[in-house]
Amino acid sequence: MRHDGTPAATCEGLVRIYWSPSGEVHALKGVDAVVPAGRLTAITGPSGSGKSSLLRILAAQDRPTAGRAEVAGHPLTGLSARRLRALRRRHIGYVFARPPQNLLPHLTGHEHLAMAARYRGVGRAEARREGAELLDLLGIAHRAEHLPGQLSGGEQQRLAFAQAVIGRPALVMADEPTSELDSATTADLLTAVSELTRTGTTVVMATHDPLAASAADQVIHLRSGAVSHEEVAGRRLAVIDGDGRVQLPEEALARFPARRVLIDVTGDGVVLREPS
Numbered sequence: 001m002r003h004d005g006t007p008a009a010t011c012e013g014l015v016r017i018y019w020s021p022s023g024e025v026h027a028l029k030g031v032d033a034v035v036p037a038g039r040l041t042a043i044t045g046p047s048g049s050g051k052s053s054l055l056r057i058l059a060a061q062d063r064p065t066a067g068r069a070e071v072a073g074h075p076l077t078g079l080s081a082r083r084l085r086a087l088r089r090r091h092i093g094y095v096f097a098r099p100p101q102n103l104l105p106h107l108t109g110h111e112h113l114a115m116a117a118r119y120r121g122v123g124r125a126e127a128r129r130e131g132a133e134l135l136d137l138l139g140i141a142h143r144a145e146h147l148p149g150q151l152s153g154g155e156q157q158r159l160a161f162a163q164a165v166i167g168r169p170a171l172v173m174a175d176e177p178t179s180e181l182d183s184a185t186t187a188d189l190l191t192a193v194s195e196l197t198r199t200g201t202t203v204v205m206a207t208h209d210p211l212a213a214s215a216a217d218q219v220i221h222l223r224s225g226a227v228s229h230e231e232v233a234g235r236r237l238a239v240i241d242g243d244g245r246v247q248l249p250e251e252a253l254a255r256f257p258a259r260r261v262l263i264d265v266t267g268d269g270v271v272l273r274e275p276s
Ligand SMILES: Nc1ncnc2c1ncn2[C@@H]1O[C@H](COP(=O)(O)OP(=O)(O)OP(=O)(O)O)[C@@H](O)[C@H]1O
Pocket: 018, 019, 020, 025, 026, 027, 045, 046, 047, 048, 049, 050, 051, 052, 053, 054
């Protein structure tokens, strides 16, 4: 699959507030992000920082309280439930954390792929061809006739990825896909997912696992419902939000105990200093 430089997904000023009997929870507080096509993007951050909330909105499973999100150039906001469902079916694949959430115990690998292809509107011959190609790419071609109960946890997650990718949706979302796997199986699964991105698939995964994050082309790090920084090609980039706010890294924050700062804009940069 070739890409023309259009991002697989974008969001701007994304806000998600949950209302519960104990009060409001501001889970996302204005998230701006770009998911490049054909890459593996990891969303990381401490528990409660908003990873799943962001993932669910980009997967068109939930709606933001405010802000905009697009997948493959299609706005997700302002759509009727029917159109949102159609967009999800065509453009979004999803992998859950636990293998049994992804697979049905009475269907073989081939049958899972045939079902997913039908759901996505792929013809039978094309589904057979693409299914065989995906199982091969993910290293489970020899397990195609097995039931999930006969597969290891890692093999089950590979099958879950094949199922999410068949029909080539614009975006494959995975919520903690390695959380139930040991580190060797995690490394193997990540290699397989990288193979998928090399053939043009876009994968976004929420993860706590530093090993999984280190395999990503881009890491979006959330802190308290906002993007604190991104990592691209091994470089840590602070993110300036739409209102000009930057979250300082913890080690920089520690330099300003009074939480007040002097800002000098110089010829070649911007310097933050503690007021004397
Ligand atoms: N349906 C809901 N109702 C009320 N609060 C919610 C709901 N879903 C999430 N939250 C709250 O929103 C905040 C962000 O949750 P979210 O699940 O997005 O974080 P997370 O980074 O994925 O966390 P974890 O790593 O623990 O899964 C948390 O404070 C959580 O308790």
